[in-house]
Amino acid sequence: MTKASRSAGLIWLGLLAAALLIPYGFAALTGTPAQDAAGLAGWASAAAAAYCAKGPTPLVWLQAGLLAGLAAASLAGRRLGAWAEAVAGARGGYLTGLAALAALPFLIAAVTNSSACTRGQAFFWQAIFVDVFIMAILAISYNLMFGFVGVVSFGHAAFFGLGAYSVGLLMEHLGWPWWGAVLGALAISVAIALIKGFVGLRIRGLYFALFTLAFAQVFFLLAGNRLLVNVTGAEDGFTFAVPDFLNMTKNRLFFYYLGLAAMVLAFLVVRQLMRSPTGRVLVAVRDNENRAQMLGYNTFYFKLIAIVIAGVLAGGAGVLRGLSLKGASPEVLGLDFTMTPLIMTLVGGQATFVGPVLGAFGLHLLEDFLRDTVVTVAGVSINVGERWALILGVIFILIVIVFPYGIVGTVQNEWRKRRARRP
């Protein structure tokens, strides 16, 4: 073992420890663990990016040392029992999951004996997880409309696809800087949400769902049409250049943490919203809109707020998707990107916070694990990757029957029932 590789290994260990421990440290220091954890993920991502870019420089050492120091401070400040409790509780579960995700690139690198920074196994899995994070944001956004506000949309792909298209078109065709293009794309999401809201929310129930379907389908058709081939590339889509630090091919580890941070942010936005007075009105609207109206709430504006937030989140997911692939094609506007988050939400558990995230992780990773698997049943060979739609359908049907409220929802219900039975 050379000296350089040993010190690199130490850095990994340091970062790993930091990623695992610091969230708890921050929780102990300020008492708002989830927000600190998000900040920490950002810090870790910066450290990791610096590490990949320049190797183990003094600055990286400093950062790792600081992170480890905070962890030690936290350890000293807490008794072991409190730790166990924190890990077992829901908040501890979130933090443990987050820490695991923060450490994951290095874990995979260690297990597969490859580098977290250059091409190889770890690199490959980082890309997959970036996709997972993006789908999780989309599912979180879908769940906000569907689970919490009770509005079924069959056109969520419009937000997602337009996010991907607009960030690329603004940079490539109008020459906007990356941050302008991202803000522009998010502004377009807001505009789309407002149009959908003002026009569509007058329409109730299934009519609204079908209205959104038609709405999304118009963009899907326009994107794929040869009329605008010079701008959008029609059915082939188009590619665009992104700045180096956002380039997934060059700076993947950074993009990984960017995706993770974005997902945590989306999660926190929805959780804070639903725990606010506005969120309580939204749930009241879902449960009985007429009653909410009679209590004096203008339910239209509450739904409009929700659709704008959901639109920005889904549009943001689309922006990430466009940036990560450095391109967009009509499929991002297609029905798949509406139905997949819907199924992820239903499988994970509608109207729960973590359900859509777990649904996205479970289904997306399953698809990737099984991509090249060939199963032979009764002499018929089935290529799992090619038949993914079929298998997804079967999984969905099974889960709907076994877990009527989604996995998280059903487990929570059982948990509550068991707790209620206890004296």
Added chain:
Amino acid sequence: MRPTLRVNVFRQSLIVSGLFVLGLLVVNLAVFKPSTVAVVMLSGLYQGMLFFLIAAGMSIVFGLLDVLNLAQGAFFMLGAYAGFAIYGALPAGTPIEARFLAALLGAAVTGGLAGALMEVGLLRPLYARPVYQIVMTLGLSTALNEMVRAIYGPAGLVPIEEPPALATTFTVLGGQFETYRVFIIVVGAALMLGISLLLQRTRLGIIIRAGVQDSEMVQALGINVRRIFTLVFALGTAVAALGGMTAAPFLGAYPGMGTDFLLVAIIVIVIGGMSSYEGTAVASLLVGLTRATAEQISLQYFNTPILASVSILLFMVAVLLVRPTGLFGRE
């Protein structure tokens, strides 16, 4: 006595629809030469009838069971494949007419049986959970498409031969038109009328119309509503499957062939006012004519059929803005 509000709304919608068709005709006459107008109108009718065959079952089932069957397009495809299988299985010496007729009937029967199976096996356990039902029908649609792809391959089957009498063309106002399209129009019109008679004149029709409003009361009158649900669902899928086989000499059979039609069918029932059979019938023709006109305009000026699909989507959005429950829908 109170004014007959509902009848007036119905008449109003009919008049509006008539004016709309008239407007389309005027646009046609202004933009195209007469031979093109004839072809566009006939093509609109033919497309409208195909849309109707898928949408009719969806609309009635939605009214009665509150399920939007997004697998209806898959049954359209299933009908085509079943028809092909039967057509191919009959010995080569059989006259084409007989093989063709057997394929049509076989497609309808297959579609009906598969639909009954789906209703009893997959939808019934989910009646308390409407969103799951919709996703279930969509999942089933994907599954059926994938199964067909796995068994018959992704390429699809070459269109089968139609009976010689229908394989001819004829001329209207100087425009060439295939006789087979007229056959499709006739089949569609016959079913349109047949279903209407079934709904208006038979006991089953009375039960269906009553069940749309209050299926619990129908049950309290001693009628096994669940059995009616299954029957109606199966009838709907049978009509869609028949539609698929009817279109097969034109389109052939390929995985996903129903999906394009499904989206249009959804637009049709939304425009017509969900769960209104008359609305679905009228709207399918309006949509067919609109689509054909827009397609021709688009081809003439932009050299791409883009407006065909966009026009009906905009049509739907416009209708929803003016009447949020569709042309013939009830509040």
Added chain:
Amino acid sequence: MSAVLTVQDIHTFIGQFHILEGVTVEVPDHSITALLGRNGAGKTTTLRSIMGLNPPARGQIQYRGQALNGRKPYDIAQLGLGYVPDYRAIFRQLTVEENLKIAERRPGDLDRKRQFIFEIFPDLEKLYQWPGGQLSGGQQQMLAIARALVPDNSLLLIDEPSEGLAPVIIEGMMAAIRRLTAQAAVLLVEQNFRVASQLADRYVIIEDGRSVHSGTMPDLLASPALIQKYLSAA
């Protein structure tokens, strides 16, 4: 007089709510029994439990010696029970004729009963081809009862026949219901005590989901204390 219907201590849940917590009712043949009690006491749920629309979780329901528990509503109806819900449930898109026709249990039921129905409710003859949605409240109520008369039912469950009707129409309705006892027993839910007391032979009082008192109507009328306790200020 033998009992057509015996409801023995039924408990019914709607969702998580325990609506009926022990209701016992007995309906003798060819007579009218009224369920009395305040709003929300569980009278309508009792009728719905008998019809199988809200099946009871516990307790026995017997109709002419047959257990109704576990049967589906259509199955129960076919045994000879007619149900007239409080919201009347007239099919608005169907004509009066079709509204009656749909209640046939065997072909020809309506042809046999048409004259009888027109005799009791002469209005329906003029309105025969009208859509149900265009009838007035009183006409809809007549149609709802007439619909229960089309098959040979021997027990009619009638919920709030006088609700929302003008006094002169209520008189006619009461006369019609009284005539029905020739063929069938009637279990009536009636909020209007004056109507119930003139119509019914027996009564059962339901309070908070429990049947708390029952007897003959003359006994009830002779006991102002009972009326005061359970039925006043309803």
